[in-house]
Amino acid sequence: MGAIGVSAVSPPALRIYLIRHGQTDWALAQRHTGLTDIALNEFGERQARSLAKALGTLGFTKVLTSPLKRARQTCALAGQGAAAEADPDLAEWNYGDYEGWTTREIQLHSADWNVFSNGCPNGETAGQISMRADRVIARLIDLSGNIAVFSHGHFGRALAVRWLQMPLTQARHFALDAASVSVLALDIAHAKLPIIAMWNLPATAEPAVTVERLAPADLAEPAPAIQRWENEGGEILHGPLQSNLLDSAA
Numbered sequence: 001m002g003a004i005g006v007s008a009v010s011p012p013a014l015r016i017y018l019i020r021h022g023q024t025d026w027a028l029a030q031r032h033t034g035l036t037d038i039a040l041n042e043f044g045e046r047q048a049r050s051l052a053k054a055l056g057t058l059g060f061t062k063v064l065t066s067p068l069k070r071a072r073q074t075c076a077l078a079g080q081g082a083a084a085e086a087d088p089d090l091a092e093w094n095y096g097d098y099e100g101w102t103t104r105e106i107q108l109h110s111a112d113w114n115v116f117s118n119g120c121p122n123g124e125t126a127g128q129i130s131m132r133a134d135r136v137i138a139r140l141i142d143l144s145g146n147i148a149v150f151s152h153g154h155f156g157r158a159l160a161v162r163w164l165q166m167p168l169t170q171a172r173h174f175a176l177d178a179a180s181v182s183v184l185a186l187d188i189a190h191a192k193l194p195i196i197a198m199w200n201l202p203a204t205a206e207p208a209v210t211v212e213r214l215a216p217a218d219l220a221e222p223a224p225a226i227q228r229w230e231n232e233g234g235e236i237l238h239g240p241l242q243s244n245l246l247d248s249a250a
Contacts, residue, residue, distance in 0.1 A: 011144035015197065016184040017058070018159065019150050021066075021074040022047035023178045027153075030102045032115075034095040034123065037069045040077075044070070047179035048077035050203040054181075055080060061145035066090040066152060074179065075150040084150070089132045092152035096123020115154060116171045126168045129155065133162040153178075160184060163194050179203040 022044030026033040040048065056079045065075040067086040075084050098106050098120045106113050119125035136159060140147055151159065157171040163184045176182070183198040 012146075013188060014140070014144050014147065014186055016140060016147045016149055016163075017055070017060075018156050018182040018184060019051065019055075019074065019078070019148065020153055020156050020176050020178055020180050021068075021070040021150065022077075024070050026100070027178060031100050032093075032095045032098050032102070032106075033070075034092050034099050034120075035068070036099060039069050040073045044178065045073070045077060047203050048074040051078040051179060051181070055148065058146050058148075060148045062143060063148040063150075064090060065150040066092065066155075068092060068152070071150045071152065075148075078150075080148055080150070087136070089136050090149065090151040090155065093129055093154045093158075094120065094123040096120040098123065114169075114172055116158070117169050129158050130162060130168045133159045133168075137163055156182070160196060160199075164196070165194060174199070176200055177202060 022040045024033060024038050024044055025041050026036070026038055027044075028041065051074075060080065060083065063075065063080045063083045063085065064087045065071050065080075065084045067088055068091055071090070072081070072084070072086070075081050093115065095101075095115075103113075110118070116126055119128075133155070136149075140149075149159075153176050154171075156176050157174045158168055160174055160176075160182065161168060161171045177200055180200045180202055181198070182196065182200055185195055185197040187193040187195045
């Protein structure tokens, strides 16, 4: 009888669970909150706790969080604090002179301002944010399994479009709500094409939209393409966050 060979087992596919922090008082007031280190409000804490059951079933090989308090609180209340590593590159945009301002207030001074195109005076430029996002991706791309990343609204959107190898300006088309979960992945069937497997699923998921294959080629005309997906082609999910996350991880 011949020797029994040992078959190679492929590592589990990389899936990056991008989680935006829960609500803060400044976010509720629509004030730009960059490096101001404020805590979650009471509702934000409840949002973060609502993530715990679903995320706890996934089994993360790595947990990363922005060093800012609102992200670290969300990570801890979601049950992932013990394993978390702080990564300064996951911090929110430095809004400079626009810190604490609403978009309406900013546009009174600069009517066509958009953070993903114009950046912030005495803060970070769009190019600097793009480089930060690329550094995060470079550290994650060769890992395997489920990775949890707790971050922020604008930086999370930047991370998603750079994952798709799109210019940062296209991040304006990607809404990202407080305490939402999105999944960045690689399409193994298509030469490890970067895709968004799920986007902006709320902690308490009544209908939410998942994107099965959203890739750079699908977004040659970003705004119309995303509008068509939202209005016509998006798959509407019903049911709790836990079941959606487990289905997407299968």
